Amino acid sequence: MMNNKQLRHLGDIPIIVIRSKRRRSIGIQLVANTFTLRVPHRASDKNIQRSLERFTPWIRQKQAALASRPLAPVYNFRYGEHYPWLDTKITLGKASNRAEPRLAGNQLLVHLPTSVLESTAYIKKRIVHFYKSAGLQHFSERVDYFAERVGKRPTEIKVYSYKRRWGSCSNKGVITFNWQILLAPAAVADYVIVHELAHLIHFDHSKPYWQVVERVMPDYRTHRKWIKDNGHLLTLDADNGQRNPGVLN
Numbered sequence: 001m002m003n004n005k006q007l008r009h010l011g012d013i014p015i016i017v018i019r020s021k022r023r024r025s026i027g028i029q030l031v032a033n034t035f036t037l038r039v040p041h042r043a044s045d046k047n048i049q050r051s052l053e054r055f056t057p058w059i060r061q062k063q064a065a066l067a068s069r070p071l072a073p074v075y076n077f078r079y080g081e082h083y084p085w086l087d088t089k090i091t092l093g094k095a096s097n098r099a100e101p102r103l104a105g106n107q108l109l110v111h112l113p114t115s116v117l118e119s120t121a122y123i124k125k126r127i128v129h130f131y132k133s134a135g136l137q138h139f140s141e142r143v144d145y146f147a148e149r150v151g152k153r154p155t156e157i158k159v160y161s162y163k164r165r166w167g168s169c170s171n172k173g174v175i176t177f178n179w180q181i182l183l184a185p186a187a188v189a190d191y192v193i194v195h196e197l198a199h200l201i202h203f204d205h206s207k208p209y210w211q212v213v214e215r216v217m218p219d220y221r222t223h224r225k226w227i228k229d230n231g232h233l234l235t236l237d238a239d240n241g242q243r244n245p246g247v248l249n
């Protein structure tokens with residue numbers, strides 16, 4: 001039995017090689033920071049090596065583009081720090097009582113028990129909690145707005161933390177959003193909403209599907225490109241954007 005998945009390297013760039021029975025030719029892809037070489041099931045080692053050499057200029061060029069992207073901001077989770085919220089910024093402020101994190105103007109008021117005063121992990125958790133609950137409110141309102149235009153309504157809306165996607169739509173009509181899209185401009189978050197709503201009509205990315213998206217949001221391509229170029233910046237994790245959510249399901 002041949003192993004279907006193999007890790008190779010081009011210099012220090014890892015390349016995943018995937019063998020598949022359906023594949024007739026060798027092709028390379030870059031998805032979410034990972035290079036994947038897809039080859040026919042019985043491709044010889046020599047063949048794979050030759051293809052890798054052929055793709056080398058392309059791989060190097062893409063890798064250089066990845067390396068020169070701006071880095072995700074690093075947050076310290078201290079009072080006074082700013083976080084993106086759609087088209088504005090919110091500032092972390094001190095809540096005097098134990099209420100849930102809430103917005104007062106542009107201040108996100110978070111209460112810290114003395115036992116966790118130094119705990120950035122705790123503060124971050126409270127901030128994410130805020131993004132999820134206020135996000136549900138925002139998504140619900142915008143879904144209402146766009147559902148009219150798409151002509152379909154989801155059965156339920158949820159907000160999760162996802163590592164590799166901005167939203168998803170189940171075959172039961174449940175739409176789930178990644179709260180991190182709230183770190184993007186509002187128009188981009190709207191695009192994700194339209195993208196998922198359109199799946200209630202076409203459960204694929206076919207031409208008719210994109211026609212629905214375009215009818216509701218004629219400039220969707222700008223927002224789709226924005227996510228592709230900037231998606232790695234939409235994080236509160238100080239990992240310098242190595243992680244790249246970026247798939248719309």
Ligand SMILES: [Zn+2]
Nearest residue numbers: 195205248249
């Ligand atoms: Zn999709």
